[in-house]
Amino acid sequence: MPDSEFALIQDYFTGGGEGPAVRLGIGDDAAALAVPEGHVLQISTDTAVEGVHFLATLPPTEVAYRSVMAAASDLAAMGASPLACLLSLTLPEREPNWLKAFSSGLSEACEQTGLSLVGGDTTRGPLSITVTVLGSTPAGQFMTRSGAQPGDRLCVSGHLGDAAAGLAISKGELAVDDARIQGLLLGRYERPTARLTLGQTLRGCATACIDISDGLLADAGHVAAASGVAILIDSASLPLSEALSASVPLPQVLDWALAGGDDYELLFTLPSGMRVPEGCTEIGRVHVGSGISCDRTPEGMGYDHFAR
């Protein structure tokens, strides 16, 4: 019986299908998971299409790694502890080397995040990767985009704009003399890190949280809209990496930090009395009103698939 689709899945994607919550892993009609008692489940799904979300030149290991991290980043924004993930892979043809490399990036990201791969689907078609992630928080303790209050401080983790620089490097639009710095910026695009530990720390202190995938201004806009508040961003306070500042003129750096996207840092609001966590920076304030104000308007404004 021709069973190569199932063999394909079993050959490459069975690693990591174990974990304390997994009651049934890959290979049946569905997976089964035990959600910790008193916890609520969080679920999110994220699709990456070749040529739209990533370049055809992105190595398969990084395609997989990035897809898992981008999805896991949504769990981070909720403050969730990772449980499991499912992969729907649509690919043009079976190429063992491609699959092997893809699978290694997948395993690596699953290990890094603590997500157990429990299922998926493999179909033939134009390359596209959908990762569904599941996590949990104690009931009622997850963060949303909608809790920001006037007076709150707007904070962000890590550095902004590096991923946009990395994308420019991989497109051949930016060349950096220092190979170490070039590799570092490229890595920030190809291998983002979901801020899962920070997300869990913020649960219970932050009033609202979102991950930066579309770009700072766009994602801050989502928080403002969901919370019914105005957000004021101070471009002088944006956290910029030395690598980026050393390689690119300041106006471009600021544009990327404001609108570049793909950083997968956490953007959150804190009540004014609360300490800004280590590794995070205050970049603005929440006010009564609506929309985003910033002392600078970058050329590109976030990413929206059907707006262009």
Place this chain on the structure above:
Amino acid sequence: MPDSEFALIQDYFTGGGEGPAVRLGIGDDAAALAVPEGHVLQISTDTAVEGVHFLATLPPTEVAYRSVMAAASDLAAMGASPLACLLSLTLPEREPNWLKAFSSGLSEACEQTGLSLVGGDTTRGPLSITVTVLGSTPAGQFMTRSGAQPGDRLCVSGHLGDAAAGLAISKGELAVDDARIQGLLLGRYERPTARLTLGQTLRGCATACIDISDGLLADAGHVAAASGVAILIDSASLPLSEALSASVPLPQVLDWALAGGDDYELLFTLPSGMRVPEGCTEIGRVHVGSGISCDRTPEGMGYDHFAR
């Protein structure tokens, strides 16, 4: 701020996002679900690509309806009660009429199955639909493919082969004089029904269960392989609809019933002493050994995406 992607999702896909388990619906980084106490979660994901899983001529309402039902059918095979679903929609461009029709099929299938649409992702690219479904069963009570025992009876729900005839009709390869019968067969392909109630009834009686998506022989093969048993199928006992038998010569009917796929009926094994449920038919037996035996070998043998 260009927010049309989000507007698109909100315009068309916010219906049905409520339900007893839903703690947070569409519109945040992730959805939140309360799994009933003492229950285990089941999750499955299913991708349908235009031109691979469905014809470009399939109306958008049916594309959506079929995608949800195909995914829900995996929950039926586990014996799970439906909780929620997520949709990842990749589509070439925004067409309001297409989206409206797609959305109506989505809502209809969600209502029929009791699945609350709690999230998703919309991206631009070649048309493909990934539906992730979540359900639950009391802990330890879900069905798998791996429990079939020598001596068990092999049973199937409903009729087999109608969906393959419906596909042949939509391809223009089969013409049926009687318009009512033609519509009936077409509907079995375009609007399958996930056997959710039957699945929940079988929980605790059936030793193994799977839904028929690849075709009877292929799916029985999965049960045999997972259970480590041999399965003998008697082609004379296959349940065939009057509509199909009246429209197509018997050899073709049997080939479709054995290998056609897309029926989304449940195939299950019952201990020999147990009564076959109403609307179901005994079609074979489980034996010591491995593989599938049938008194007839159809020309096509199930569906496997990377085998052709």
